[in-house]
Amino acid sequence: MAQIVKECDYLVIGGGSGGLASARRASNLYRAKTILVEAKRLGGTCVNVGCVPKKVTWHAASIHETLKDAKNYGFSFKETKAFDWQGFVAKRAALVKRLNTIHEEHLNDESIEYLHGTASLVGHQTVNVALDGDEFNLVAVKAKHILIAVGGHPSIPSDIEGSELGITSDGFFELQKQPKKVAIVGAGYIAVELAGMFNALGTETHMFIRHDQFLRSFDPMIQDQLMIQYERCGIVVHKQSSQVKVEDIGNGWKKLYYKDSDGESTDEFDCILWAVGRTPELSRLHLDATNVQLDDKSRIKTDKYQNTNVHNIQALGDVCDRGFELTPVAIAAGRRLADRLFGGDRHADAHLEYDSIPSVVFSHPEIGSIGLTEPAARKQYGDSNIKIYNTSFSSLYYSVFDNRQDAIPCSYKLVCVGQDEKVVGLHIIGPGSSEMLQGFGVALKMGATKADFDRCVAIHPTNAEELVTMK
Structure with missing residues (x-):
């Protein structure tokens, strides 16, 4: 001893x-x-x-997206080589x-x-x-x-044969070679973030989720808009899926046996990543x-x-x-x-208050959330005491794009309660959401009302001004 x-x-x-x-x-x-x-x-x-390391990888992925956007602003250049992953x-x-x-x-x-x-x-x-x-x-x-x-x-699933052939988010940061085709199993923020990065950097990306939406603890507006954007940008989403077996087929490739809403199937990937919890x-x-x-x-x-x-x-x-x-x-x-x-x-009474903690998902586009979701607020306060403010718009950034369908829309929601319309939830998805949320998080922690938001003079032209001009 x-x-x-x-x-x-x-x-x-x-x-x-x-x-x-x-x-x-x-x-x-x-x-x-x-x-x-x-x-x-x-x-x-x-x-x-x-x-x-996740955020700097997100930066790399975002720069690659910006390079694609540059032609809309009059820039003309050719990439001399693919992204130098190594x-x-x-x-x-x-x-x-x-x-x-x-x-x-x-x-x-x-x-x-x-x-x-x-x-x-x-x-x-x-x-x-x-x-x-x-x-x-x-x-x-x-x-x-x-x-x-x-x-x-x-965590790595213990009930799937061959699951040890996959990697986790830890293994993502050990990859010395960019996968050509990746299967990401999971619907939480880690799965969503890594899928967005892989896809933006040019990897064919498939997501396998147990239900029909990502981020099931987030507001339904966030879930709906993220699904639209991920499918729009080319991520293949296998809904209502479960994995049966993983098999090594050589040369670094694996065969995944799975079930989804379309029935039983198989597909081949050079990277299978489990993002199923910790x-x-x-x-x-x-x-x-x-x-x-x-x-x-x-x-x-x-x-x-x-x-x-x-x-x-x-x-x-x-x-x-x-x-x-x-x-x-x-x-x-x-x-x-x-x-x-x-x-x-x-x-003597020092402790962290765990309510209204702001959180961000570095997806593509970014997500910011603080406070109660709309369903949670309705359950806690009753439908008659809840007022919802929504807005959806395209950022000025996309106003000169040759094809406006390439624009990534922003969707914002305020969840308010009571006669004074205290803001108890704020949910945003779109470019710039991560930096935007910090200041609005302070406002919610201070008990801001919708009237307080309205009294703040908008900063124009920004995405954030939409949060203080909602009607």
Whole structure:
């Protein structure tokens, strides 16, 4: 058994964005003695196989779309070669490595001890850390507070023969060669984002979804418009689908056996990507040693303060049951947790409010959403108390296009409640939606009404002005 060789005020298990944010705040602001444990690379999913590499890939895809649009603005040129996938992947990997290094430098500068290893709990205050994954090189850490922020990993279906022949979103960032034809299984935001990028960069893209729409937790307007746009731009959507078997047919190609609304069929792909959900990264933690309770989805149960049922163990991010697998949510929750644990009476009630959290899908076109969907608002407040404002339009960007059918329409919706028409939901799809949503998110958090939107002078000509001129 490992000898206890280290003690600290705060032990953070997980070097993702939420864990890093909480550790840095505890150490910098409150001088808590902090140790951080991470088994992989610092930055977690967001930096390594998520937000950052995904967004730069989205930029590449968007630039390719802009190149196609350029002729409408009088530009004439020929592409001398296809997109340099391998060169771009190398640049993206260099960016990720640079960010990993920056995170480690921050930990050194801020007096946070960093242990690169695998953590397992042996009690409610003690954790064994196998340094660099070596079970014979153990360090035991005793901590006053333990934060579990280890994130999750993409799931691979266990009930489909040959499913191991496919990849996940993690594998997407390891592709050294651009697939010619890809099958993406899933209808959530990861599936939608990767499909949009593949298609925009010239890969023949098929999506296999269990129902008839993408993004089923989003407003129906978003679902309908995204389906229209994805089918319009050439993505083949297999609705009401299920996968039966995957078979290796050689030369990197696989045969997918599936059922969809048209019946049973097969097709061949050089990449099959599973985007069917994520699993909390808890298997190596030995939570049974502490009796930390899990929900029916194997996520850690927490209260609004991120507390588990064990008094000195907290959890945040993808491993807990708060329902938002978003990096900024984990960061915000981590900072408030550090405030509450180490900030004294002034921060005794510090916690993240999980209502009206803005979220963006980097699809093609982009999606922004905050607050209640129309069905959710009607259920909560009743039909008679709800007023809906809608608008659809084409951006000025497309006004000089030779073929106006190439225009990507924007669709916006405001969901309002009560006599004062408080805006409780805002849903937008169209170019520029991601940057636009942040400011409107502030307005909703402040309790803005439709009249407040109307009183704001429009900025013309922009897409955003349509949100303050709806009738």
